[in-house]
Amino acid sequence: MTTxxxxxxxxxxxxFAYRRGGTELFGGLTHAxxxxxxxxxxxxxxxxxxxxxYLLGLMLTPSHGCVLIDGQNASALADRTxxxxxxxxxGFVFQDxxxxxxxxxxxSVIEPGLYAGGTPGLLRPRALDLLTRFGLADRAxxxxxxxxxxxxxxxxxxxxxxxxxxxxxxxxxxxxxDPANSDLVVDALLDAAGTGCTxxxxxxxxxxxxxxxxxxxx
Numbered sequence: 475m476t477t478x479x480x481x482x483x484x485x486x487x488x489x490f491a492y493r494r495g496g497t498e499l500f501g502g503l504t505h506a507x508x509x510x511x512x513x514x515x516x517x518x519x520x521x522x523x524x525x526x527x528y529l530l531g532l533m534l535t536p537s538h539g540c541v542l543i544d545g546q547n548a549s550a551l552a553d554r555t556x557x558x559x560x561x562x563x564x565g566f567v568f569q570d571x572x573x574x575x576x577x578x579x580x581x582s583v584i585e586p587g588l589y590a591g592g593t594p595g596l597l598r599p600r601a602l603d604l605l606t607r608f609g610l611a612d613r614a615x616x617x618x619x620x621x622x623x624x625x626x627x628x629x630x631x632x633x634x635x636x637x638x639x640x641x642x643x644x645x646x647x648x649x650x651x652d653p654a655n656s657d658l659v660v661d662a663l664l665d666a667a668g669t670g671c672t673x674x675x676x677x678x679x680x681x682x683x684x685x686x687x688x689x690x691x692x
Contacts, residue, residue: 487539517692523676565634567644573618
């Protein structure tokens, strides 16, 4: 009998408020996100789906409780150490793509891999493969202002996957996409999970929820 892999990412007794005395989110959430699985975060607007992703990605610090990576309280680490963890182990898909307007699409895709220590010579073929998969190879030399919102969102997914991170956190990655491209994105994220990556998606999309391995409702 195979022993299941230990969770890479978990939260314990997690609570968060944007200001002291403000409305508190999560109510002491404890959950383990297992490697090799795609977890969908669902719930009404305002329940903290995006905020939870920012906490998991170490961009916010909990008001109470902790975010654990490999059993270590990552949320208590120094800023520089958290930044290094984000660069080397976490791929993030922002809801509004957040592409640098001064970079062309190909350079935007390889940028996270450079922060992780990769070289352009190794990253460019991987980035072009991803852009081809998402039907964007002919946009590689375009700037973000020269592509549609849906194309920019697919570029953002390529960015998150280019360095094959241990964790992928995606905020409404299919929100601007038609059904065919939505399927492309979910297929790619499921493939990443199939390699052992831990994938967490905040979504309102019922088709994404239906394909997830696990659903967490906030």
